Amino acid sequence: MASRTRRHRAAIGARDGSPRRRLPLRLLLPLLVLVALMAMLMLRGYVHSEILADHRVRPPAATDQVPQKILEGGPVIDTRSGRTESLGVPDHRLVLTFDDGPDPTWTPKVLDVLRKHDAHAVFFVTGTMASRYPDLVQRMVDEGHEVGLHTFNHPDLSYQSRERIDWELSQNQLAITGAAGIRTSLFRPPYSSFADAMDNESWPVTEYIGARGYITVVNNTDSEDWQRPGVDEIIRRATPKDGAGAIVLMHDSGGDRSQTVAALDRFLPDMKEQGYEFDNLTEALDAPSAHSPVTGGELWKAKAWIFLVQASEHITDGLVAGLAVIGFLVIARFGLMLLLSGIHARRVRRRDFRWGPPVTEPVSVLVPAYNEAKCIENTVRSLMDSDHPVEILVIDDGSTDGTARIVEAMGLPNVRVVRQLNAGKPAALNRGLANARHDIVVMMDGDTVFEPSTVRELVQPFGDPRVGAVAGNAKVGNKDSLIGAWQHIEYVMGFNLDRRMYDVLRCMPTIPGAVGAFRRSALEPIGGMSDDTLAEDTDVTMALHRDGWRVVYAENARAWTEAPETVQQLWSQRYRWSYGTMQAIWKHRRAVIDKGPSGRFGRVGLPFVSLFMVLAPLLAPLIDIFLLYGIIFGPTEKTIAAWLGVLAIQAVCAAYAFRLDRERMTHLISLPLQQILYRQLMYVVLLQSWITALTGGRLRWQKLRRTGVVEAPGGAPSTPRQRTGSGDDHRRPVA
Incomplete structure (x- = not known):
């Protein structure tokens, strides 16, 4: 009878669409770490008389009741x-x-x-x-x-x-x-x-x-x-x-x-x-x-108390040291970004600036696609509007929603569809490389649209024979929602301003999957795209550096991508990015001992990437933890002033980045809220990635659900065909 009742309740839950959900382990472990840190800070506040302290002194009273x-x-x-x-x-x-x-x-x-x-x-x-x-x-x-x-x-x-x-x-x-x-x-x-x-x-x-x-x-x-x-x-x-x-x-x-x-x-x-x-x-x-x-239990209880207090003292001392480190790193990074991105902008915007002879020969554009029925038509049509000669290869990676049929039904010239069983994005890109007809290949995502000038701007740096790859300017297309606006700020400030800095330092860490170009002659010696990591774009970029090629940034090669529209989708994407970046750093760790010009990335780039993309974000929550601590336990005014100072520095950097990218400043209105809410999510994602890396966990590719709403600015609107089931990706897991 009890078993029948449980089955009945389960059936009702299934019909209601509200199954009982437990807190996922990926959330539980990072949250436990953050809660433990907060507990240590609370204990510190307790033993430093910052909690429950009462320093009032009562004035003298009458004495008639005292013997x-x-x-x-x-x-x-x-x-x-x-x-x-x-x-x-x-x-x-x-x-x-x-x-x-x-x-x-x-x-x-x-x-x-x-x-x-x-x-x-x-x-x-x-x-x-x-x-x-x-x-x-x-x-x-x-x-x-x-x-x-x-x-x-x-x-x-x-x-x-x-x-x-x-x-x-x-x-x-x-x-x-x-x-x-x-x-x-x-x-x-x-x-x-x-x-x-x-x-x-x-x-x-x-x-x-x-x-x-x-x-x-x-x-x-x-x-x-x-x-x-x-x-x-x-x-x-x-x-x-x-x-x-x-x-x-x-x-x-x-x-x-x-x-x-x-x-x-x-x-x-x-x-x-x-x-x-x-x-x-x-x-x-x-x-x-x-x-x-x-003796006995009372003694052990007291010893446990002393142990916890000592642990909190040592941990908080470490946190304070970490706060000093992250404060220095944040200021140093902002200073470098402002200085070097300005140098980059002045250099590439000079009237006499040339990479070399103009690049006019046709290029191959590779579009790996898995269940992109809602987006692929917009993507292909944007490429057909290109003012540079292109051949377009759509590599259908075992889609189940008719992605390949949609492209074939468009009947466009210079557009080919290559079908393969589901094998993952790196395999799809390598399949495209094998079928490409031209030496320069452009790689993009199936949910991205290009402006007419994007391909032309993207390939001009190949006029310099030392350039092996070019990073484009990836921008958020669906930025009208709050979460989209936050990602828009992150893309303009955190990604593209960074790329300007790394370009000047000649240690660009990542060619974005949404918009990047490569020489086939540079990719073939390193084995093309590797599936050793979940960040194949970062992996191949590091490999190109180690092989002696220059990797540069083309600010005018703009691509509009559909950013995740829900917290769950954003979590999945950034988790994969963070974990994949860690894998790539570990894979190329021996770059620090590379000799000659190719060793520059190991001497400069790898430490920078490790410091600013892995370590600094991991320590960054200390700013908010101590902000909360300072607001509660004091000194409240100084704490808020310090946090507002950091926010002001970020606002200056963001405004400068928006000016360089010629973006409207109105989206920066949500910057304070982004710092309070959005950053916390990114912290937990990075912490989860660290836990996964340290425990040797395995992570599968994530497939984001698309809507097909992104179009290139000024492009003619197109109605995406309605297909169902972008679904979960069934690609093989990568360690």
């Missing part, structure tokens, strides 16, 4: 088990107490002076500092000093609820236990003073803390070293009168404590000469030790 013997008594207040007692320190005994530590700079210096003069003290540590510097807490205990609680975040407990007080005590105790394996019964409230300063607001807190098993320790001699009044004044204020015993308040954290250390080094021997002993509290009171060992 008189407490107001007139000593600095040690015991309210445990219903008691109301106060104790003082015997004559000629001094208990030095240090608040707010441990501090990595000043606490070791204080400990060194105490050890030098064979003196003990009490350190009232905060949970935040003890969690970050557990080795110093352990040293305190090992050297015979006592440790007391000073809350976790250092708030005025008079403002806090009992739940918050419990939390402050337990977290402070957890940090001490994790650091030194002990539990302490000593407590000093933040912002405390002498016993006679106890009032109606602080006394109930003292009673409650006593009920929790803690002895409250204030002071009766305040060195006021936090004011840095000078060494002599600190010593004067710390010295009790007439040989009386005292609990002396000092600080080993919270600022520059050099005067405290210097004063301590004089104070200890001077007071010992006067007959004083420097003990910890229980030694001075001849009482049982305030420390008790912790």
Whole structure:
């Protein structure tokens, strides 16, 4: 019966078209990494008093509810088990107490002076500092000093609820236990003073803390070293009168404590000469030790806490270093793009600029097509309008939607259809190369349209016999939607501005599959298009560099391509690009040791591509992570100003790129939103690609669904034939 019910529900789900979907693993792993990073940052904010911190200090209140013997008594207040007692320190005994530590700079210096003069003290540590510097807490205990609680975040407990007080005590105790394996019964409230300063607001807190098993320790001699009044004044204020015993308040954290250390080094021997002993509290009171060992699960829980805090400290330190690196890379990249793209534009736009003799001979245009029924007619017709003589080869890679029949039915001259079983884009291009009649071949995608001048502009650089390949200017045709506009910005700024820079550096990493041209004589020695990677265009470009050919950029060879219109399609495309680029870098890693002129790409291009296309995008999320962190935990104004500064630099680069490409600036209105939303998707895609690469995963070719809406500007509209099923690509997987 249960099985029948499940089948019935499944059938209903299938009929409704709403099957239960689980979060794909490709999304889960990158999201887990990002969540882990955010968790580490939150933990850092927690232990740096940036979360739940409350630094208000309550003004004094009335004292009529405080027992008189407490107001007139000593600095040690015991309210445990219903008691109301106060104790003082015997004559000629001094208990030095240090608040707010441990501090990595000043606490070791204080400990060194105490050890030098064979003196003990009490350190009232905060949970935040003890969690970050557990080795110093352990040293305190090992050297015979006592440790007391000073809350976790250092708030005025008079403002806090009992739940918050419990939390402050337990977290402070957890940090001490994790650091030194002990539990302490000593407590000093933040912002405390002498016993006679106890009032109606602080006394109930003292009673409650006593009920929790803690002895409250204030002071009766305040060195006021936090004011840095000078060494002599600190010593004067710390010295009790007439040989009386005292609990002396000092600080080993919270600022520059050099005067405290210097004063301590004089104070200890001077007071010992006067007959004083420097003990910890229980030694001075001849009482049982305030420390008790912790074992079992409670100890392991505390150790785990310290481990996580230390991990968060190291990770966030690494993230901060990474942020500095990415900040430098972003500024450097923008600077290089602006400088070198300007040089490129001025060079190629000179009236006397020539690549060489004009290239007028016919060229072969290869159009690999798999299920492109909605686009192929627009593509072929745009090529027929070319003002340069062309032969067109449509290589049908086993389409199931009638792509080949559509081309054949057009009955156009100089258009041939080559059919093959589905074997993948590299195999289709190689099949086209084998059937091409001309030495110069232009390669494009089946969803792309050319302007009439595109082919002519694309092949002119071959007037230079050193040029083996030319990258065209790929542009987004369907840019009216928001996601299309974001990709339009990315193409104009991130791709074409980059190509200008790489052209000047003579290390162009990629001939775009949408619009590129090659010499057959350059492709044949390297084996044509390879299917070793998912980025066959990047792979073949790197191979051409290594074979000694120049690869250049033709800015006026414009091609209009149909960009993905959904997040899923965009994800699939960019995942393949990112992973394929990593594969190509790894395949050509030995280019860094290539000799001679052909080694320029390995010395310059490969490091640049690795740095700016793989490493920098991987670190780029740190900008947004720290932006979010800074907005929440501060300094909010400086954080927002820094982010707006980066955005302004990007806007300047984007505006310059749009000006070079003669594009309307109106699309840049969506740039801020692109930086907030679109970039995050690209981050996760790249992270997923890294995970796939590191785990040795396999990725199949992705087939995007097309609409056939893209036409060349100024071209006559054509109605694409309605065919169904661009479907999933069944090409063989590539490792």
